[in-house]
Amino acid sequence: MKKTLFTRSLSLLALTGVLLAACAAPPPAAQPAAPAQPQPAAESQLPAGWKAGIPKNPPDRKGKKLVIRDVPKLIGIGYFAATTKGMEEAAKELGNIDFKTDAPTEAKIEKQIEFIDNFITQGVDVILFASNDPVAIAPVLKKALDQGILVVGYDADAQEDARQFFVNQATFEAIGQALIEDMVSQVGEEAEVAIVTSSLTAPNQNRWIEEMKKYASSKYPKLNIVTILPSEEDQQLAFKATQDIMKTYPNVKGVFGLSSVAFPGAADAVKQAGKCGQIAVVGLSTPNQMRPFVKEGCVKSVVLWNPIDLGYAAVYAARAIADGELKPGDTVLKAGRLGELKINGSEILLGPPFIFNKDNIDNFDF
């Protein structure tokens, strides 16, 4: 037995030797070389100051079958299941696309890099990503660009030079406007309103508040924001802040909840005070978090973006880049049922936020 095992090991050794030799030989040309077509000299057409990445010598993919791989932050959560759903929808509509999502089951950058690296080896045409770390993901994305792979981000960007375009789900301006419009539609143009924010130094929240104030003062000058209270990412604090607001400002007609914690806290306070319908609660959160309040009618609408549309737009952008229809400097992308999306530099804007209400909230699970 020992002897046979030993000889077997030896013959295996020889076999691997052969295998290794085989793989050391230059790999056979995978595809017949594409006829040398005059490629548009992308570099020379770049608008001044263009900082986004450019794939190196990409093959002509116009109208050809595209292999698209999507690497979100992680898989197995509702939010990225929704972006995948939108991508699959777009891939089906466009046809001629081999699409798949695969990513780590935890939002970890080193695992995400490994997935992208494997897709580069696989020789895919397009990599879509939502990065776990904008800097750490950059080298592997640049490697993809160097090999002529098209790279488009969505949801969470990378360094600008590591991808070609980024689909931005919501600008601060658009969110601010949508919140004000939503409030005005419920309390009218002349009312006292208050804001429950996360912390007073939270950068996103402060940008939203800035845009809200700017928009309100120009369009609805009689909408009066009486106070801004912090909730420090604590639902109990948000609950208490809203109670204080109702006590201190008895005329208040509406409360904004500006985080996924502040919004349900504020809604809960209004509900327990028995003031559903008298005081409007408007804010930013996810459908799952707000579903009970929306079903009861205490909250009429939830402002956020639609992750399905976000994924849908990302695949349309990828196809347009491959077909040569989306180039640096363009200002509009035609994205199927979403119509024409504006482009700001290398950022494709998804457009106005999405409003979740009683009628559509059950279509979303995140």
Place this chain on the structure above:
Amino acid sequence: MTETTIAAPERSRRANLLRTQEGVLFVVLVAIIIGLSLLSDRFLTVNNLLNQTRLFTETALLALPMTLIIISGGIDLSVGSMLAWSAVMLGFSWQLVGLPLPLAVLICLLTGLLGGVINGLLIAYVRVPPLIATLATLAIYRGFSFGISQARSARGFPEEFAFWGQGQVGPFPTQFVILVVLIVIAHLVLSRTGFGRWVYAIGNNEVAARYSGIPVERVKFTLYAASGLMAGLAAFIFTSRVTTTRADAATGLELDVIAAVVLGGTSIFGGSGSIIGTVLGLLIITLLRNGLLLTGVKGDATFMVIGLVLILAVLINNLVRRR
């Protein structure tokens, strides 16, 4: 293990074991390589294989001292946390304190060593069982990483720093060259030195080892300290590869490391195993994961396949050895 000739000289007994275990692993590895190369024409290419060495170097570095530790009858669960702590110290001392980068790298290595020394003291001298000691330091070191970094990542390392994790020496990734050197050293230490024989002896029977004059405490202490130092080195290479230091880096890495060592035929009860086996185990896990992803198997399904292979390898191993 006990069914083999106990009275036989140490060396030949080990040689028999090695031959069978590594033979089995070799069959599995070759079968995997053949199978995957039939499924994907991108798998068996020089580029892909060399690229894989970049991704598995950190796991492999940690698996070397882990092999010795498990052979000695111990375990080190804190390697992932030590890696994160060391990486965070690198980023912290460079970006926040403003030390020059080489000094920060030295601090990174010393942090790993410190983590290992603490483990070693606890296990060898305070006599806390390794499982409990390193389970505790797993949590403590991870806590240090989050506390020191305040959950912020350090980034923006200079271009030349990328050499260690992204650069090349000739056709080979830098870290692969480092790894090969360390594999050879670990193999020689374990199979050709008195220290290596002490490690086997402690794993086989600690009491007997002590009575035969082996400095059990010192050997154990050295093993855990070496594991820490290796975690520091892995942290350095990891930071250079990923270009950022994050407190949540390498969470759960200890499981990958231990899986590779055990798949490589090292007995979890101690007393037997080899560096060659560990390397084969690493290759099997890495190539399987890579190959399955290349053939389009989803990431979560590859976990199951790797689990199955782990069980299968142990079964075949037992079967062969029983005959």
